[in-house]
Amino acid sequence: MxxxxxxxxxxxxxxxxxxxxxxxxxxxxxxxxxxxxxxxxxxxxxxxxxxxxxxxxxxxxxxxxxxxxxxxxxxxxxxxxxxxxxxxxxxxxxxxxxxxxxxxxxxxxxxxxxxxxxxxxxxxxxxxxxxxxxxxxxxxxxxxxxxxxxxxxxxxxxxxxxxxxxxxxxxxxxxxxxxxxxxxxxxxxxxxxxxxxxxxxxxxxxxxxxxxxxxxxxxxxxxxxxxxxxxxxxxxxxxxxxxxxxxxxxxxxxxxxxxxxxxxxxxxxxxxxxxxxxxxxxxxxxxxxxxxxxxxxxxxxxxxxxxxxxxxxxxxxxxxxxxxxxxxxxxxxxxxxxxxxxxxxxxxxxxxxxxxxxxxxxxxxxxxxxxxxxxxxxxxxxxxxxRLDFIAAGDVFQGSRNADASCPKLNQSKILPEEVCLSNSATPKVMFVGDSHMMALHSAVYSHAVKASSIMVAGHSCYLYPNLPYKAGGAHDWGNNCTAIAQEALAVAARTPSIDTVVISNTYPRGDLSKASRYELDGKPLSQREAFLAGNASLIGQFQKMGKKVVYVMDVPHLKRDPHACVSRFDASAERDCAYTPQENEALRAQYNDAVKALQASLPGLVVYDPTPVFCADGKCLAKVRGKYLYNDNQHISVAASQLVLDRMEQQGLVQWQAP
Known part of the structure; x- marks a missing residue:
């Protein structure tokens, strides 16, 4: 000062x-x-x-x-x-x-x-x-x-x-x-x-x-x-x-x-x-x-x-x-x-x-x-x-926030500005597409906790809508290149025949989805719900036309506060209430859940997976399971949670991957 x-x-x-x-x-x-x-x-x-x-x-x-x-x-x-x-x-x-x-x-x-x-x-x-x-x-x-x-x-x-x-x-x-x-x-x-x-x-x-x-x-x-x-x-x-x-x-x-x-x-x-x-x-x-x-x-x-x-x-x-x-x-x-x-x-x-x-x-x-x-x-x-084991061990999600040159090396992909691209195979079987929430979901693959032959194309704070031009919204808006990144994800899938499954996930738009979004279609401003449906329908529909199986992973429940605030710094046994109740969680995402149902109804063959049962069970939502924190912050999941979600998806036959 x-x-x-x-x-x-x-x-x-x-x-x-x-x-x-x-x-x-x-x-x-x-x-x-x-x-x-x-x-x-x-x-x-x-x-x-x-x-x-x-x-x-x-x-x-x-x-x-x-x-x-x-x-x-x-x-x-x-x-x-x-x-x-x-x-x-x-x-x-x-x-x-x-x-x-x-x-x-x-x-x-x-x-x-x-x-x-x-x-x-x-x-x-x-x-x-x-x-x-x-x-x-x-x-x-x-x-x-x-x-x-x-x-x-x-x-x-x-x-x-x-x-x-x-x-x-x-x-x-x-x-x-x-x-x-x-x-x-x-x-x-x-x-x-x-x-x-x-x-x-x-x-x-x-x-x-x-x-x-x-x-x-x-x-x-x-x-x-x-x-x-x-x-x-x-x-x-x-x-x-x-x-x-x-x-x-x-x-x-x-x-x-x-x-x-x-x-x-x-x-x-x-x-x-x-x-x-x-x-x-x-x-x-x-x-x-x-x-x-x-x-x-x-x-x-x-x-x-x-x-x-x-x-x-x-x-x-x-x-x-x-x-x-x-x-x-x-x-x-x-x-x-x-x-x-x-x-x-x-x-x-x-x-x-x-x-x-x-x-x-x-x-x-x-x-x-x-x-x-x-x-x-x-x-x-x-x-x-x-008391915060995932931080003490090192936050792998931190490393997965940036492209690491693996995609140009293995898949001859040219990385766009603001694009995050990670690959572990020249012939990936699964493709992950989305925003930073997808990066968090992918973190168990990045850390090798889950052995998956995969490639990830994502953008920070990006809804990847290939048909909707994006209007930047202010300081440090990571979404300036979202539309181009969405189109690049489609291009990667088109030239990579080994990809048989595309997993898509984004942060969910919360609250009243009738509010205006930053998108328009044919000159018409779109609400958040309209943008969500039109943009995802375009992205998913084009993947399906390529013959790819598409799994849409609904966003995880969010926490009330950052995990750092969940424990007392003076009393190791004291834990604060950090998670929403199942009822609060449902109320927060009611309109989002309805929009996902409408999206699934409009796209035959789309598989929707809701990971909420991993985080909410027996009448309560949790910030920690079996001694492992499920979150890096109030909405991005930890490597431990990523492993739990991906393992459960594999067990349910939603994805099948060969180790790279």
């Missing part, structure tokens, strides 16, 4: 301390804290990040300008000061996360934390979280270092910003023009991305730099164009606060953010900073004792609050109750104050270089430890992992 304060005391090269800026920081950090702890009360609180970007750009640019003007700018000195400011609290929090993760996290969770530790120490967290924000991503609420994405953006900005300003200064070019051009380009990238890939718009530095540059432009105006902002300072301050209030009230996670909505906190912060310390609101409200105190601890408070809330969510297996969230928020405030008093302030104010070298070394150590955790798969040997 871009909340690291840029001012430091004891040197004339730094801007004069303004308590109202600490007050503005207080608004920003408390809004973020309130949003994360109680999003129902302040759904727009996350715009506090944007406020911090402006503050940071303003103060850091003031420092650079002053040093340039006095001929004392040093890039080495600049980064030494950044280390003094950023690293003390950051290293403290990250080291505590390493220790807490060892005790509390399962192997896959700890492995992911290791990757995030490396990302935090190298300031590339935003890129890692950008890449992870997809169909398979675990909940953001369970990533203790998620909040470091914005700190990464800030530090990426400061890799080029001081060098750019020094370059422009020496050539006596116009700062405002250059900042204006770069800022407008960045804002344009933001507007473009928010319409095409909102996740990229959120995490990309290119779509965020303009916010820091707004602060940088104000710094230059204050120093060299003060006449531009000397009028109506009280009005500026009031208007800035009004824009922030509007932002908190109207911005929420349903908005295409940042986009144009980010102008509310950005312009609001600009106006408040521009008004100066003498403006009435700044002087009487922001510079009062309580806001200033929170502003002083704003950076460590931001660093502490999210890991505490994330670990609370992990331990509870769900969103903690309000009392726990309040306790985490209060604990974050206490820890932030202690960090500020005993770690941050002493290390920031010392003139010795030894702490700087020690902090830099600690940062390297944290990154190396993170890589060690990642490449050691989260240290499976820890006793905690025995």
């Amino acid at each position: 871009a909340i690291a304060k840029a001012h430091e005391h004891g040197t004339s090269l730094h801007p004069q301390y303004r308590p109202d800026i600490d007050g503005l920081r207080a608004i920003a950090v408390l809004s973020v804290l309130a949003f994360h702890a109680f999003p129902e009360f302040l759904p727009g609180g996350f715009i506090g990040v944007d406020i911090f970007f402006v503050i940071s750009g303003f103060l850091i640019s003031l420092i650079i300008f002053k040093n340039l003007e006095q001929g004392r700018f040093s890039i080495v000195d600049f980064y030494i000061r950044r280390i003094r400011r950023i690293f003390p609290a950051l290293m403290t929090v990250m080291l505590l996360c390493i220790a807490s993760g060892w005790v509390l996290l399962y192997a896959d969770e700890y492995k992911q934390l290791g990757k995030h530790l490396f990302g935090g120490s190298s300031f590339i967290s935003n890129f890692l979280f950008w890449k992870e924000s997809n169909y398979f991503d675990n909940a953001a609420e369970t990533k203790p270092l998620l909040h470091l994405w914005s700190l990464a953006i800030e530090e990426q900005f400061y890799l080029f910003w001081p060098l750019l300003l020094a370059f422009v200064w020496r050539r006596k070019w116009g700062f405002l023009r250059i900042m204006g051009v770069i800022g407008l380009v960045s804002f344009a990238v933001n507007i473009y991305l928010v319409r095409h890939d909102q996740t990229a718009a959120f995490y990309s530095p290119l779509s965020r730099f303009w916010e820091l540059m707004v602060g940088g432009a104000l710094a230059y105006i204050n120093l060299h164009r003060p006449q531009l902002n000397r009028f109506h300072r009280d009005l500026q301050s009031v208007l800035g606060l009004v824009l922030l209030v509007i932002g908190f009230a109207v911005v929420n996670n349903t908005r295409a953010f940042p986009g144009g909505w980010a102008l509310l906190p950005t312009v609001g912060a600009f106006l408040i900073l521009s008004a100066g310390p003498g403006a009435w609101c700044n002087r009487k409200l922001l510079a009062s004792r309580v806001p200033v105190w929170f502003g002083l601890i704003s950076y460590p408070l931001y660093l502490w609050h999210w890991p505490l809330l994330a670990f609370a969510t992990i331990i509870e297996g769900a969103t903690p109750n309000p009392a726990i969230r309040l306790g985490a928020a209060l604990a974050a405030i206490v820890l932030a104050w202690l960090t500020y008093l005993f770690i941050e302030r002493p290390l920031r104010t010392t003139n010795s270089l030894r702490p700087v070298l020690a902090l830099a070394a600690a940062n390297v150590v944290v990154g190396v430890v993170g890589l060690g955790i990642y490449f050691n798969a989260g240290f499976v040997q820890r006793p905690l992992n025995e």
Whole structure:
């Protein structure tokens, strides 16, 4: 989070301390804290990040300008000061996360934390979280270092910003023009991305730099164009606060953010900073004792609050109750104050270089430890992992998410973008077709638990409808190539006479299937039910015309929550209720079941298999059978469940395969 304060005391090269800026920081950090702890009360609180970007750009640019003007700018000195400011609290929090993760996290969770530790120490967290924000991503609420994405953006900005300003200064070019051009380009990238890939718009530095540059432009105006902002300072301050209030009230996670909505906190912060310390609101409200105190601890408070809330969510297996969230928020405030008093302030104010070298070394150590955790798969040997056996043994489904070059090698197939193709034979007998749920069903074949001569053609989050063009639906939509992948599956079957059986499976469309889908046929928009029937009828019908036996495997029952939440991390004997009852399961999929019956009636010869009895028996649905977890998450089945389903299908004569 871009909340690291840029001012430091004891040197004339730094801007004069303004308590109202600490007050503005207080608004920003408390809004973020309130949003994360109680999003129902302040759904727009996350715009506090944007406020911090402006503050940071303003103060850091003031420092650079002053040093340039006095001929004392040093890039080495600049980064030494950044280390003094950023690293003390950051290293403290990250080291505590390493220790807490060892005790509390399962192997896959700890492995992911290791990757995030490396990302935090190298300031590339935003890129890692950008890449992870997809169909398979675990909940953001369970990533203790998620909040470091914005700190990464800030530090990426400061890799080029001081060098750019020094370059422009020496050539006596116009700062405002250059900042204006770069800022407008960045804002344009933001507007473009928010319409095409909102996740990229959120995490990309290119779509965020303009916010820091707004602060940088104000710094230059204050120093060299003060006449531009000397009028109506009280009005500026009031208007800035009004824009922030509007932002908190109207911005929420349903908005295409940042986009144009980010102008509310950005312009609001600009106006408040521009008004100066003498403006009435700044002087009487922001510079009062309580806001200033929170502003002083704003950076460590931001660093502490999210890991505490994330670990609370992990331990509870769900969103903690309000009392726990309040306790985490209060604990974050206490820890932030202690960090500020005993770690941050002493290390920031010392003139010795030894702490700087020690902090830099600690940062390297944290990154190396993170890589060690990642490449050691989260240290499976820890006793905690025995409670989730399928994760402790390694999630084979992870490996089956991507094509492995086996299809081009064995079957001369050209892999399409976003297609997942796996083969273990030049003459496969069975073909698996579908989405990630099919990949999970196929995982026992991939792990060799089931010996099947097979090929799988699948697409992430794809209904494979060869006759229905697909309209992409937003950020990280894996389905952009679904229609082409469906057609490729048909082509593979047509040129592979050894395939005698095609097994098809997809996630089931839940809820009201009369709602609009992303498909249309002959220019007519289709409902989800209509798309399901028309698309599957085309796919299955064409396989049948080739003489293939088609088995449609209905989707498995889903869980209420991820298996990680099914067991207590402190009591091995305690298990939480994770599965729906059979009655709840039937209610959830009633319209889907009816659609499958209609599909089967329209396609003579289609075999339909319902795997529900594997998961629901004796009046209850289960997350675990004979000590084995049946799920990787709340809907993708584990290797153990895959083996159970495929074995039962073979026993019932639905599939017959020869070992590869």
